[in-house]
Amino acid sequence: MADPEAVGRAFLDYFYGLFATNRAGLASLYQDSSLLTFEGAKFQGQQNIIQKLSTMPFQKVAVQRDTVDIQPSISGGILIFVTGKLMPEGEVQPLKFSQTFHLMPTPSNSFVVTNDLFRLNYG
Amino acid sequence: MADPEAVGRAFLDYFYGLFATNRAGLASLYQDSSLLTFEGAKFQGQQNIIQKLSTMPFQKVAVQRDTVDIQPSISGGILIFVTGKLMPEGEVQPLKFSQTFHLMPTPSNSFVVTNDLFRLNYG
Numbered sequence: 444m445a446d447p448e449a450v451g452r453a454f455l456d457y458f459y460g461l462f463a464t465n466r467a468g469l470a471s472l473y474q475d476s477s478l479l480t481f482e483g484a485k486f487q488g489q490q491n492i493i494q495k496l497s498t499m500p501f502q503k504v505a506v507q508r509d510t511v512d513i514q515p516s517i518s519g520g521i522l523i524f525v526t527g528k529l530m531p532e533g534e535v536q537p538l539k540f541s542q543t544f545h546l547m548p549t550p551s552n553s554f555v556v557t558n559d560l561f562r563l564n565y566g
Numbered sequence: 567m568a569d570p571e572a573v574g575r576a577f578l579d580y581f582y583g584l585f586a587t588n589r590a591g592l593a594s595l596y597q598d599s600s601l602l603t604f605e606g607a608k609f610q611g612q613q614n615i616i617q618k619l620s621t622m623p624f625q626k627v628a629v630q631r632d633t634v635d636i637q638p639s640i641s642g643g644i645l646i647f648v649t650g651k652l653m654p655e656g657e658v659q660p661l662k663f664s665q666t667f668h669l670m671p672t673p674s675n676s677f678v679v680t681n682d683l684f685r686l687n688y689g
Contacts, residue, residue: 524683541664560647
């Protein structure tokens with residue numbers, strides 16, 4: 444079985460690398476049953492999720508991870524819990540955020556995001 | 567199948583009610599395979615988790631939930647993602663926190679916490 448910690452950290456490198464500059468490129472990480480809750484708004488399925496992620500009010504954004512916690516879940520799944528800061532290009536004030544991912548293994552030894560929950564932490 | 571949103575919110579009422587005043591009473595929510603990551607420190611199993619929760623540096627604490635996001639997970643599981651504030655008795659400054667729970671159904675139509683990840687959000 445894959446090491447959850449290693450898989451989780453590799454996933455985050457890949458995810459936030461694309462999130463920073465090319466959010467449409469995240470499509471392969473989601474499937475039709477994937478769920479995203481973004482600031483309380485719910486989206487299901489690769490197409491809806493990528494549309495949401497692609498139309499955020501900034502283009503380039505730097506992502507700083509402050510804490511990363513990873514646990515194995517059932518059936519080979521991996522839970523990832525991140526706190527950090529978004530720094531959209533041209534903005535002075537970083538935006539604190541928390542994000543939870545649930546990854547599940549695929550038959551082809553890859554992982555998909557089954558659950559994605561994102562919140563900005565104001566104040 | 568149970569409504570994840572209703573189950574999740576009922577769970578949070580129960581969990582934070584006990585967390586506020588009687589953390590030892592949370593024992594029945596965890597089992598031997600349950601995982602807790604608390605401020606980066608890892609604990610496994612009912613006994614270790616309750617010992618950690620029971621020896622926190624405050625007795626009574628008020629818990630304010632600012633955001634609650636709930637998604638169904640695989641195999642009847644439920645993911646719960648909370649942001650909020652802890653207000654330990656006698657402290658003036660609230661502590662912002664984020665917490666993720668993964669619940670799984672039991673054969674007796676109840677739920678246990680398989681995964682619990684907790685972080686304070688400083689600054």
